[in-house]
Amino acid sequence: MLFIVIPVFNRWAFTEACLHSLRQQTHADFRVIVVDDGSTDGTGQRLRHDFPEVEVVDGTGQLFWTAGVNAGIRQALRQGADRILTLNNDVVAAPDFVARMLYWAQRLPTALLGPLELDAHTQEPVYGGEVFSWLTHRRQDLLQTLAPEQRQGLHPVTYLPGRGLLIPVAVFAAIGLFDEKRLPHYLADFDFTSMARRHGFPVYVNYDAHLLTYPEESGQEQTRRHRSLRGYYQHLFGIRGGGNLRNFTHFALKNCPTPLVPLFLLNGYARRLTGYFLH
The missing domain is CATH 3.90.550.10 (Spore Coat Polysaccharide Biosynthesis Protein SpsA; Chain A)
Incomplete structure (x- = not known):
């Protein structure tokens, strides 16, 4: 069923x-x-x-x-x-x-x-x-x-x-x-x-x-539609934040091939820290 x-x-x-x-x-x-x-x-x-x-x-x-x-x-x-x-x-x-x-x-x-x-x-x-x-x-x-x-x-x-x-x-x-x-x-x-x-x-x-x-x-689209410092904080640290750094770190450590983890994390952090205002 x-x-x-x-x-x-x-x-x-x-x-x-x-x-x-x-x-x-x-x-x-x-x-x-x-x-x-x-x-x-x-x-x-x-x-x-x-x-x-x-x-x-x-x-x-x-x-x-x-x-x-x-x-x-x-x-x-x-x-x-x-x-x-x-x-x-x-x-x-x-x-x-x-x-x-x-x-x-x-x-x-x-x-x-x-x-x-x-x-x-x-x-x-x-x-x-x-x-x-x-x-x-x-x-x-x-x-x-x-x-x-x-x-x-x-x-x-x-x-x-x-x-x-x-x-x-x-x-x-x-x-x-x-x-x-x-x-x-x-x-x-x-x-x-x-x-x-x-x-x-x-x-x-x-x-x-x-x-x-x-x-x-989507939550990410609504947050970016009205950009603000508060929205930026929620983007990076809120549970519903599309760029949540903690969640991304867990995802990377669980799924990225081990030799690529350092580069993948640096790349991902940079994208999340800057992407809120660029897209």
Whole structure:
């Protein structure tokens, strides 16, 4: 059984649209667990009233993304899940999204899969995976290297985000859950998928499965939209900071090849210290 796990905190309009899109799936044999981490906008009550088929797990208000996802995964595993799909609430799944993800999952049962992401407003592709160089700290964006006729099927990548990530349960048995202690919010998904790949689980973007996203709604984009010294501090040290130096250090020490760690850290620190004001 496939379980879909969605961590939420407020922003009911996004959660509602996401869950409606799941109701419209052509393949409906799955269960949904929403982890409501102390929402104050009535999300918990609306979930139980408007979506009675959804199981709600209540959080403490301090789970953030990683612990929230883990809470939902633990609940799914207790109920016998054989695959888990982590999903953010600010996405809308195409009607055949689940079917197209499971099509490849059944053919490659040990693979982790992520979708091609489209801008919800323009329908243009915005994220199609990356191949990352630990030596140069550069990302090869597959959307820039693949010709339009190649944008189908599976393409191997270095890591995947968690906003539409299909995971076979064998991965959890091999490497555990997401690292909520060292990576409470950002980078936990890249860390988890990188570790899974090193343990022999292939990692692919599935260009046949489409997920509509709102790039401008990410925490990093909102912080950079109104740049300030306070925002800069949050960027570097806040739990939701996209450039959090502590999180980056943990990610580097866990995933970068050992001989490249010093250079990788220096490069990464420089990018994070200057990138907030340059991009």
